[in-house]
Amino acid sequence: MKTATFYHAGCPVCVDAEQQFVSALNPSEYKVSVVHLGNEKARLADAEAAGVKSVPALVVEGTPFHINFGASISDLK
Amino acid sequence: MKTATFYHAGCPVCVDAEQQFVSALNPSEYKVSVVHLGNEKARLADAEAAGVKSVPALVVEGTPFHINFGASISDLK
Numbered sequence: 001m002k003t004a005t006f007y008h009a010g011c012p013v014c015v016d017a018e019q020q021f022v023s024a025l026n027p028s029e030y031k032v033s034v035v036h037l038g039n040e041k042a043r044l045a046d047a048e049a050a051g052v053k054s055v056p057a058l059v060v061e062g063t064p065f066h067i068n069f070g071a072s073i074s075d076l077k
Numbered sequence: 078m079k080t081a082t083f084y085h086a087g088c089p090v091c092v093d094a095e096q097q098f099v100s101a102l103n104p105s106e107y108k109v110s111v112v113h114l115g116n117e118k119a120r121l122a123d124a125e126a127a128g129v130k131s132v133p134a135l136v137v138e139g140t141p142f143h144i145n146f147g148a149s150i151s152d153l154k
Contacts, residue, residue: 024137026103060101066145
């Protein structure tokens with residue numbers, strides 16, 4: 001299995017949106033893990049080593065993709 | 078099938094990186110299309126209507142995710 005790790009920091013709107021994204025990955029090819037860096041500070045070094053500069057980010061087979069969807073103002077109302 | 082559309086503007090390094098990303102999507106759930114907005118300007122309105130503000134971006138079931146991996150300087154050398 002290939003690996004994909006989704007790093008985030010807990011914004012509920014972002015978590016909803018990006019779990020949709022994570023669930024779109026091919027489950028027969030990828031083992032996906034989700035890491036809340038706010039709660040799991042021990043994983044910060046892993047994230048940095050993979051090249052993660054901001055969250056949310058998805059690391060696919062060692063390549064970091066920064067995803068800046070964030071939250072729409074309208075979603076927060 | 079659900080739909081996912083990847084919008085980009087032709088940077089070769091980005092295309093390589095993000096085709097890896099697109100190929101990670103579950104093929105039994107998603108019909109994925111790739112649109113080069115530099116070449117297919119008629120699709121700009123679709124991209125804007127989906128909420129795309131910058132490229133590269135992936136629209137999954139109508140939700141835009143902006144991906145700012147871009148290119149590492151080292152990849153361009």
